[in-house]
């Protein structure tokens with residue numbers, strides 16, 4: 001799905017646009033002019049479907065120069081090892097979660113308790129060595145695109161939100177930190193934290209944002225910052241924002 005001149009949705013499952021494997025998060029491809037960036041990698045199952053979408057837009061896995069993983073949950077991160085093997089791309093992730101992705105740590109990433117439930121009973125979290133951990137405020141430039149990393153602990157140990165201008169729009173790729181209408185996704189998992197989440201969302205709300213590209217559900221191209229500010233305001237009032245409606 002072509003979204004802007006340089007941004008495409010190349011995977012999305014049942015909590016989104018229903019384009020590829022049902023467990024895939026929204027995977028965004030950015031054509032930087034010097035290789036492509038993927039934001040998240042999908043779950044890594046039935047990958048022919050994602051590859052076909054990428055090919056339909058005239059790209060292939062070998063064009064991918066960098067994958068940014070917003071967090072270590074399987075639906076976002078488990079496609080990375082295969083993409084890296086096929087392309088030799090760099091893989092970036094929040095520094096606090098990089099080791100678990102490298103080691104395929106099924107306890108840290110909560111895959112172990114999800115098998116036979118959300119995930120297939122025989123699901124395996126692929127090891128992905130060589131992940132580059134990013135800290136708050138770090139920037140990565142590829143071609144015409146610079147993405148700044150913002151750390152948002154809360155939904156998982158430490159999610160990474162990416163902010164940068166693409167095709168003249170200030171874009172925020174939020175993973176599972178915040179969705180349209182200020183929704184969040186708080187699960188009963190060991191690494192969830194509420195107060196740090198609220199503090200980080202307050203900082204995120206100060207960013208200038210036109211387009212909001214979340215890890216599930218719809219995206220929007222204008223006034224994206226309003227959705228972040230809605231979540232931040234709810235947190236600031238001492239309450240918890242509404243749950244992403246697929247999981248409410």
Ligand SMILES: [Zn+2]
Pocket residue numbers: 071073155156176
């Ligand atoms: Zn998640």
